[in-house]
Amino acid sequence: MEEQELISRCQSGDVASFNLLVERYQRLVYNLALRMLGDAVTAEDATQDTFISAYKAIGRFRGGSFKAWLLRITANSCHDRLRVSRRARVTSLDGLIEEAGDFIRDDTSESPEEYAQRRELSRVLSIGLAHLPEEQRLVVVLSDIQGLSYEEISQATGCSLGTVKSRLNRGRLRMRDFLRRHGELLPAEFRQHK
Numbered sequence: 001m002e003e004q005e006l007i008s009r010c011q012s013g014d015v016a017s018f019n020l021l022v023e024r025y026q027r028l029v030y031n032l033a034l035r036m037l038g039d040a041v042t043a044e045d046a047t048q049d050t051f052i053s054a055y056k057a058i059g060r061f062r063g064g065s066f067k068a069w070l071l072r073i074t075a076n077s078c079h080d081r082l083r084v085s086r087r088a089r090v091t092s093l094d095g096l097i098e099e100a101g102d103f104i105r106d107d108t109s110e111s112p113e114e115y116a117q118r119r120e121l122s123r124v125l126s127i128g129l130a131h132l133p134e135e136q137r138l139v140v141v142l143s144d145i146q147g148l149s150y151e152e153i154s155q156a157t158g159c160s161l162g163t164v165k166s167r168l169n170r171g172r173l174r175m176r177d178f179l180r181r182h183g184e185l186l187p188a189e190f191r192q193h194k
Helices: 003-011 015-037 040-060 066-085 093-102 112-130 134-145 150-157 161-181
Strands: none
Touching: 003 015, 003 040, 015 040, 015 066, 015 134, 040 066, 066 134, 066 150, 112 134, 112 161, 134 150, 134 161, 150 161
């Protein structure tokens, strides 16, 4: 069923259509929440809050990119959780590392050494993302991990295209600097050789 038809049915009160939208987008929403919050349990809660908010607000959706609209709700939910938890923030990267296989495609034919290297690279990238300021992390995740266009990121974040591009550039530069400082943590093929 086409997305627009599902949305129209949801707006008419069809819960089954909304469930189909949840199935379609739950992984995308969860992955963004996980990378923003750094904790699997908190990301699950934010994902649930996102879909509850989306269900309540679906009648006000007036077109455009549904994915961007949903990711904006997710970003707002994550922002709220981060603001509340800043006082006693403890970042658990364990859950993030478990889910980090999404950074690099899982290949069942990889050797144990390749698997270990991929996991190490995922771990280092996760730590680097966790060190980015929230607004930069959001656009880096949306662009470089989720694959959204600048326009979709602009809609999802409520920022202008110029702001999106600026935050993305600064976030990528910070990630590059982080990786240079922690190059010894990367597998040999990802290290810069002098």
